[in-house]
Amino acid sequence: MGRLTAVLYDRFTQGSEVACLQAWRADLLRDLTGHVLEVGAGTGLNLPFYPSALVRLVLSEPDPHMRRELSKKVRARHAERVEVLDASLEDLQVPGEAFDAVVGTLVLCSVPRLDHALAEIHRVLKPRGRFVFLEHVAAENRPRRLRWQHRIEPIWKRLSGGCHLTRRTADAIVAAGFTIGHIQRESMRKAWPLVRPTIRGVAVKA
Numbered sequence: 530m531g532r533l534t535a536v537l538y539d540r541f542t543q544g545s546e547v548a549c550l551q552a553w554r555a556d557l558l559r560d561l562t563g564h565v566l567e568v569g570a571g572t573g574l575n576l577p578f579y580p581s582a583l584v585r586l587v588l589s590e591p592d593p594h595m596r597r598e599l600s601k602k603v604r605a606r607h608a609e610r611v612e613v614l615d616a617s618l619e620d621l622q623v624p625g626e627a628f629d630a631v632v633g634t635l636v637l638c639s640v641p642r643l644d645h646a647l648a649e650i651h652r653v654l655k656p657r658g659r660f661v662f663l664e665h666v667a668a669e670n671r672p673r674r675l676r677w678q679h680r681i682e683p684i685w686k687r688l689s690g691g692c693h694l695t696r697r698t699a700d701a702i703v704a705a706g707f708t709i710g711h712i713q714r715e716s717m718r719k720a721w722p723l724v725r726p727t728i729r730g731v732a733v734k735a
């Protein structure tokens with residue numbers, strides 16, 4: 530991400546945030562407890578929705594420009610107990626089985642290797658730990674849109690920091706050794722049509 534993209538990120542995404550994402554984030558995060566790690570935390574758009582009673586909240590973000598925006602938001606909320614970590618899903622730099630929950634929202638589209646990233650999430654979760662996800666995915670039930678996603682994906686990846694349009698992320702979560710306890714499929718309103726199909730829910734480390 531460039532510096533300008535990071536600074537303008539919240540403004541770019543505001544339409545979808547107000548239309549649906551803020552409600553989805555609130556819904557996904559409200560029941561979390563214990564030790565929680567967020568991966569690819571970006572500018573911290575999940576921050577307002579974490580319960581205040583968490584024992585530990587670590588927000589990891591590898592991009593320096595996004596991390597600067599994230600740190601500003603953490604400081605502005607006087608969230609002294611929130612830790613910001615420079616780490617990517619290739620190597621989270623935390624011990625295994627350390628967290629009760631891992632949160633990833635709109636991040637698995639961008640990782641170079643989805644299977645490696647999910648294995649890393651699985652590694653850092655405690656047994657029966659929860660992976661809370663929200664991702665845009667392949668338009669599996671809309672053949673025409675799926676064709677366009679495949680056509681546009683090569684150029685889109687170059688323009689958007691490696692974002693894939695055609696990932697079957699739910700299948701990959703199961704293949705990584707999780708049991709999906711709850712999943713919802715819905716269109717991301719006010720978003721570009723090729724990123725509208727989303728999944729969100731909770732998977733448990735089997």
Ligand SMILES: C[S@@+](CC[C@H](N)C(=O)[O-])C[C@H]1O[C@@H](n2cnc3c(N)ncnc32)[C@H](O)[C@@H]1O
Nearest residue numbers: 569570571574592595617618634635636639640
């Ligand atoms: C579209 S933004 C989403 C940010 C935030 N999670 C949200 O819900 O608004 C994608 C984020 O994933 C991060 N990211 C990209 N590749 C990553 C990787 N390999 N490991 C961890 N984070 C990554 C980017 O730096 C960026 O902050």
